[in-house]
Amino acid sequence: MPDSTPIRTIDCAEFQEQLPELFANSKGGRLSDDPVYAQHLSTCPTCSALVRDLEYIAEQARMLLDPGSDIDPSEDVWNNIQTALAGTNGDEGGGKPNGHSPH
């Protein structure tokens, strides 16, 4: 026999209060299969839009780790590293870098 226990209803404030924890527990997947939250999401366009947007932002952020998004520092950075290491003797670390550009 199906369970006829009514699902507890929550309001937007309570739902949004729980969101940081729900997202943290979702590990990149969908928010929650808990019927309490699912019911609220299916009936509240504001909260469902909010969740979709926040999931979208997290998804886009993950894509920023793609090497294609990385930016080159200016040539000055390498020049300054060489200058700083010019007086360092080789036994302190990886040896004195030469004057060649690594680019």
Place this chain on the structure above:
Amino acid sequence: MTQTNATPGMFKRNPPIAGEADALERAKNGDPDAFAKLYALHKRRVYTLCLRMLGNVSEAEDMTQEAFLHLFRKLGSFRGESAFSTWLHRLTVNLVLMHLRKKGLQLVSLEETINPSEEDAPKRDFGTADPQLSGSVDRVALERAIATLPPGYRLVFVLHDIEGYEHNEIAAMLECSTGNSKSQLHKARLKLRELLKQSEMATRQEVA
């Protein structure tokens, strides 16, 4: 019991790079060309990480320089327990956090010290039918929005959502609770949503 410093999430995201192992061994033995090679292989990731954490080109360049100088001194202590890039990124993150502490940004209590002012904080979204994001936010707009986040939000967002650190790792780095890290991340995403919506509206107005 054996302990490891490797962070599985990061290791998966940082597979070995061709030529890196050889350059690493040679750099450890004092080969200057090999150190230059390591710089060439990792400068973009290190600089981009610094830029995202600091939101400032000049400071990011200084910290990139600092990270590679530190690498030069510490290269011998790399034992290969995690991917080299994971180790280098962690070293960079620690240097940036140390730099921020020196600047007076107290990371110990995120809630009290780097919580943004009222106008910087994200607005609550109860019952208002705000327009949804278009679903075509470009990288430039997102990077720009991240750069304008308040420092506390930005740090947690970059470390978690971009770099893939877990809340417990972030909490340890920032010396705060995991609950605090979760809460800051959520507020960061809410604030980004606001900023991206504003940016979309401005673009629409320009086109109209």
